[in-house]
Amino acid sequence: AQSVTQLGSHVSVSEGALVLLRCNYSSSVPPYLFWYVQYPNQGLQLLLKYTSAATLVKGINGFEAEFKKSETSFHLTKPSAHMSDAAEYFCAVRKNSGGSNYKLTFGKGTLLTVNP
Amino acid sequence: SAVISQKPSRDICQRGTSLTIQCQVDSQVTMMFWYRQQPGQSLTLIATANQGSEATYESGFVIDKFPISRPNLTFSTLTVSNMSPEDSSIYLCSVGRPNTEAFFGQGTRLTVV
Numbered sequence: 001a002q003s004v005t006q007l008g009s010h011v012s013v014s015e016g017a018l019v020l021l022r023c024n025y026s027s028s029v030p031p032y033l034f035w036y037v038q039y040p041n042q043g044l045q046l047l048l049k050y051t052s053a054a055t056l057v058k059g060i061n062g063f064e065a066e067f068k069k070s071e072t073s074f075h076l077t078k079p080s081a082h083m084s085d086a087a088e089y090f091c092a093v094r095k096n097s098g099g100s101n102y103k104l105t106f107g108k109g110t111l112l113t114v115n116p
Numbered sequence: 117s118a119v120i121s122q123k124p125s126r127d128i129c130q131r132g133t134s135l136t137i138q139c140q141v142d143s144q145v146t147m148m149f150w151y152r153q154q155p156g157q158s159l160t161l162i163a164t165a166n167q168g169s170e171a172t173y174e175s176g177f178v179i180d181k182f183p184i185s186r187p188n189l190t191f192s193t194l195t196v197s198n199m200s201p202e203d204s205s206i207y208l209c210s211v212g213r214p215n216t217e218a219f220f221g222q223g224t225r226l227t228v229v
Contacts, residue, residue, distance in 0.1 A: 032219055043208060043222040044159075090158060094218075102147045102212030106159045 002027040002093045004113040006107035014115050018054045019063075023091035026072065031093045033074040034104070038088040043113055047089075050074060061085070086114045117142055118211050122221035124149040129199055129228050136195045137224045139209030144189035150182070153206040153223070160205075188227065199228045 007022040018025045025031055032051050035046040048059025055067040061084075074091060091107040129135050139148065149167040163183055164172040171184035186192045186228040196203050209221040 014131050041225075044220040046217045046219075092218075096161075102218065103149065103161055103164065104159075104210075104218055105161075107160045 002031060002095065004091050004093050004105055004107035006067075006089075006091050006110050008110055009108060010111045010113065012113040012115060015079045015083055016080050017078070019081045019085065019112065021089050021112065023065075023074045023076065023107060024072050025074060027093055027095070029095055031095065033065075033067060034092045034094075035059065035063070035076050036090045036092060038090065038109075040072040040087070044090065046085070047076070054068050059061045060112045062074075081112075081114045083116065086112055088112075117178070118145060118219040120209055120211060120212065120219055120221035122209050122224055124154060124220060124224060126225040127227070129226065131200050131228055133199055134195055134197045135226060136193050137207055137209070139192045139221055140192070141190045141211055145211040148186060148192045149195045149210040149212065149218070150184065150192075151208045151220075152212060153208060155204070159208065162194070165194075169181075196226065197225075201228045204228045 003026045005024045006112050014047050032113045034049045035047040037047050037054040047063050048057045051059050058064045063078045065074050067074050089113050090109045094104045121140045123138045150162040151159040153159050154160050161174050162177045165184050165186040167186045182195055183195045201208050204227050206223040208223045210218045212218045
């Protein structure tokens with residue numbers, strides 16, 4: 001079974017500061033890992049994904065994440081926060097295995113606040 | 117990618133009634149899923165909507181409460197039956213393909229009064 005732990009339900013940064021959102025996973029098989037963003041009153045939008053290729057993954061809006069197997073982590077970073085980055089961020093995991101198991105397991109989410 | 121349309125986008129319903137949520141995808145997909153997001157919470161998978169067969173429900177969710185239809189590879193419905201205020205949530209439709217990410221609809225924001 002897979003699980004995801006997001007450390008910090010709320011992260012607050014100043015505009016222009018580094019954004020670091022933490023995600024640790026547990027999986028019995030090689031995982032696929034995802035970061036999704038949810039803006040207020042909207043659905044989920046994919047930021048980036050790890051699917052066993054490059055361990056450093058670049059996504060949209062200047063975000064990137066690094067898959068570290070030894071630490072079972074997939075932390076999300078952005079060098080300089082913008083006001084528009086304020087949203088809820090979800091880390092998710094699913095099996096990277098044969099068959100049709102595309103179900104996602106989500107973390108509890110991290111609310112990012114950006115202060116002017 | 118896949119474009120997913122969900123209807124209605126929001127609704128306010130009386131307790132004891134039922135609401136059917138529709139999910140339309142712009143292309144054929146193998147897997148369709150329904151998630152619930154309770155206020156301030158993460159997403160929880162309700163069920164996998166299987167085309168041509170009964171949906172597969174996750175622990176804690178039952179067909180009598182959340183009947184699902186999947187008549188073809190581009191459409192599914194989720195019904196929330198005999199609603200109570202505890203059913204107030206965002207319900208999201210999602211689709212998946214092999215070796216790609218999951219795509220989500222905009223969600224249906226349900227308030228039960």
